[in-house]
Amino acid sequence: MNLLAQLLNGLQYGLLLFLIASGLTLVFGVLGVINLAHGSLFMVGAYLAYVIAKTTGALWLALPAGLIGGIMLGAGLERFLFRHFYHREHLDQVLLTFALILLFEEGRSFLLGNDFHSVPVPALFDFSIPVAPGFSYSAYRFFVIGCCLALGAALYLWIERTRMGAIIRAAAEKPEMVDVIGIDARRVHMVVFAIGTALAVIAGALAAPLYSVYPGIGDGFLIISFVVVVIGGLGSVSGAFWSALLIGMVDTLGKAYMPAVAGLAIYVLMAAVLLVRPSGLFGQRA
Amino acid sequence: MTHMTKGTLSRRKLIKGAAALTAATAVPTGWAIAQAKPLKVGLMLPYSGTFAQLGENITHAIEMVIAERNGKFGGREIQIIKLDDESKPELGPQNADRMVKRDNVDVLIGTVHSGVQLGIHKVVKESGTLCIVPNAGAVGVTRELCAKNVFRMSFSNxxxxxxxxxxxxxxxxxxxxxxxxxxxxxxxxxxxxxxxxxxxxxxxxxxxxxxxxxxxxxxxxxxxxxxxxxxxxxxxxxxxxxxxxxxxxxxxxxxxxxxxxxxxxxxxxxxxxxxxxxxxxxHYGDGIDNLKNTAFRAAFKAKAGREADVYAVQGYDSAQLLVIGLEAVKGNMEDEAGLYKAMRAAKIDSPRGPVSLSPSQDVVHNIYLRKATGGLNKVTGIAAEALADPGTGCKV
Known part of the structure; x- marks a missing residue:
């Protein structure tokens, strides 16, 4: 059945969206910042994978490089820029993150040009597995599904089972209380921002062989990720997970079976969810 | 040593200057002055960005035709003026305007990107400058937007x-x-x-x-x-x-x-x-077996240092079409009717095979069937012989 192939496509797309949206929702929930430059971080990951594949031929290096580089980039951005904006108005934050988009795009244009590049699938996964009559599924896509699930599980354990995770949950729900009980919020902020950045960079690196790299690759993903965050409930990581899967499925099945309305489907879904549950499926704050 | 070289150079310049002066005073009539003035051919092509190599290959091929004819088309010396259009549609009209108004080109050859082409098209339709399209395949250029001074030697999408x-x-x-x-x-x-x-x-x-x-x-x-x-x-x-x-x-x-x-x-x-x-x-492929193609590929490789491709062929034919027009009017661009008439009737012996022009001044050529084999697009037959774009909505 083709449906199976489409469900796999939806699953893979949704899980990738989750990696991006989870960072976005964490940063918003804990730090209160709407990071428009989150899509640029995704682009950084995609171009990182392209450069690594081109120079070393070993694409797998992009994963550790994305993790470490993402954490360092995130920590640096938090320490030198975002930290100074937590108590400013949303408009200031929007201006800051919009400026970052321009800087990342110009930097990319300056260093690597404006070309479209395809990134080869790593040799290890360069084969296909039949999933339907006359249709096979690339092993690399299964690998991406596995990676996303593993990262999602790690994120879940971190937030639900560790002390830091408890603080993060607390900060997302009642930020003033975290300050009152004397927890060093600055450290929490930096860690959250660094993890959120690393997730976006890794998502970009994983996506590069599937979607190729081109200027503005992060824009489309960013917009859909905002839809994911809104549907899932601002600040809720588990909400982002289920909402990303929902969007992945609706978008993929829509493109496959109702192409005329597919572009609209997820926005209709968002409107419907907001009508019934204004704070999103898993949101706690109205 | 340095001093010596300098001395020779300035002496040579002096002689050249004197020769030019003599030539200028020797020319009697206005018509003859026009003939002696070099013909300015503007190349508005991408020389940077994704399509840079396409622009360069087209340019190499045009320069080949100029060299084959000892630098002269229809008796007029050819002067090339290049402009990098960067494949940016938003700069198209402005760049085309620069070539037509500031550089005063007699002919504009360009370009690769269809979006930029529409900008060029607007400008040359207004100024009446002869324009030859060496790549962009937007169908409108030779359909509802067609113009008597615009010819396409590449393909329509x-x-x-x-x-x-x-x-x-x-x-x-x-x-x-x-x-x-x-x-x-x-x-x-x-x-x-x-x-x-x-x-x-x-x-x-x-x-x-x-x-x-x-x-x-x-x-x-x-x-x-x-x-x-x-x-x-x-x-x-x-x-x-x-x-x-x-x-x-x-x-x-x-x-x-x-x-x-x-x-x-x-x-x-x-x-x-x-x-x-x-x-x-x-309209092109690997293994087209005709003498023109073999000679063209060898000459292109000698000049550019890489294999010729379909874009090089399109550039080559663009220049060949210009040669036919200018020879018919002996280099006199003022004879617009004669120039366009000769170009419309052109029969070109192209590396891609026989090429002519449709009533909407779009290229008519064979569309070859090719099969990707061992890194080559091997021609296996002709899919459509002497195929012309329908040119719907064009009245030239």
Whole structure:
């Protein structure tokens, strides 16, 4: 059945969206910042994978490089820029993150040009597995599904089972209380921002062989990720997970079976969810 | 030593200057002055960015024609003025304006990108400057927007896909699908594929599109086995074409893939084994066996240091068309009627085979059927002989 192939496509797309949206929702929930430059971080990951594949031929290096580089980039951005904006108005934050988009795009244009590049699938996964009559599924896509699930599980354990995770949950729900009980919020902020950045960079690196790299690759993903965050409930990581899967499925099945309305489907879904549950499926704050 | 060299140089300059002065005073009439003035040929092409190599290959080929004719077309010395259009549509009108008004070019040859072409088109339609299109395939240029001073020597987006559709239909394909980006070139190409296939008794039962330049092909590919089609036609180019052909092969779809020639043009290297056997149709290919092509390829390689491609051929023919026009009027661009008449009637011996012009001043040429084999687009036959774009809506 083709449906199976489409469900796999939806699953893979949704899980990738989750990696991006989870960072976005964490940063918003804990730090209160709407990071428009989150899509640029995704682009950084995609171009990182392209450069690594081109120079070393070993694409797998992009994963550790994305993790470490993402954490360092995130920590640096938090320490030198975002930290100074937590108590400013949303408009200031929007201006800051919009400026970052321009800087990342110009930097990319300056260093690597404006070309479209395809990134080869790593040799290890360069084969296909039949999933339907006359249709096979690339092993690399299964690998991406596995990676996303593993990262999602790690994120879940971190937030639900560790002390830091408890603080993060607390900060997302009642930020003033975290300050009152004397927890060093600055450290929490930096860690959250660094993890959120690393997730976006890794998502970009994983996506590069599937979607190729081109200027503005992060824009489309960013917009859909905002839809994911809104549907899932601002600040809720588990909400982002289920909402990303929902969007992945609706978008993929829509493109496959109702192409005329597919572009609209997820926005209709968002409107419907907001009508019934204004704070999103898993949101706690109205 | 340095001093000596300097001395020689200035002496040579002095002699040259004196010679020029003598020549100038010796020319008697205004008409003759016009003939002696070099003919300014503006090359507005991409010399940077994604399409830089296309612009360079077109330029090399034009310079080859100039060299073959000892620097003169119809007795007029040719002066080249180059401008990098960067393939930026927003700069198109402004750049074309610069060539026409500031540089005062007599002929404008350009360009590669269809969006930039529409900008050039607007400017030259107003100024009346002779324009020869060496690549851009936007169909409008020789259809509803056509102009008496605009000639195209490359292709229209409609042509290659029409050839592919026709060839499929002739071999008995009744149902095919078409897949492309949702943008102008994809739609124009798709219209050609559909018309070609219908002409030979088949039909396009499904059109699958995705946003340009997205490459999330999977939701589209997974539908193909369920469509019950005998062939899939595609239009993608560059990096998107690499990605698409690879994913099509990885999906293990049994339906044969074919397309407009750009699907495998210049990208067979990165496509690797995935492209093997993919059939495409284009106005050029590997292994066209005629003397002109052999000589052209050797000369191009000697000049540019790389193999000639379809873009080089288009540049070469653009310059050849200009030669025919200027020879007919002995280099006198003032004789507009004579110039255009000769160009419209041109029969060109091109590396791609015989080339002529349609009533809408678009190129008429063979569309070849090619099969990707061992890194080459091997010509296996002719998909459509002497094919002209319908030129719908054009009144020249």
């Amino acid at each position: 409609w042509q290659p896909a029409y050839g592919m559709g026709l060839a499929l239909g002739k071999r008995g394909v009744k149902k095919a699908a078409w897949i492309t980006w949702d943008y102008a070139a994809g739609a124009e190409s798709g219209a050609g594929f559909k018309e070609g296939l219908e002409k030979a008794g088949g039909q396009v039962v499904a059109t699958l599109t995705l946003k340009f330049p997205e490459t999330n092909f999977q939701p589209l590919l997974a539908q193909i086995p369920g469509l019950g089609v005998e062939a899939v036609g595609a239009f993608f180019a560059g990096g998107g074409a690499v990605q698409f052909v690879k994913e099509y092969a990885a999906a293990g779809i049994k339906v044969p893939l074919c397309g407009s020639g750009f699907l495998t043009e210049g990208v067979l290297g990165p496509q690797g084994a995935a492209a093997e056997g993919v059939e495409t149709a284009l």
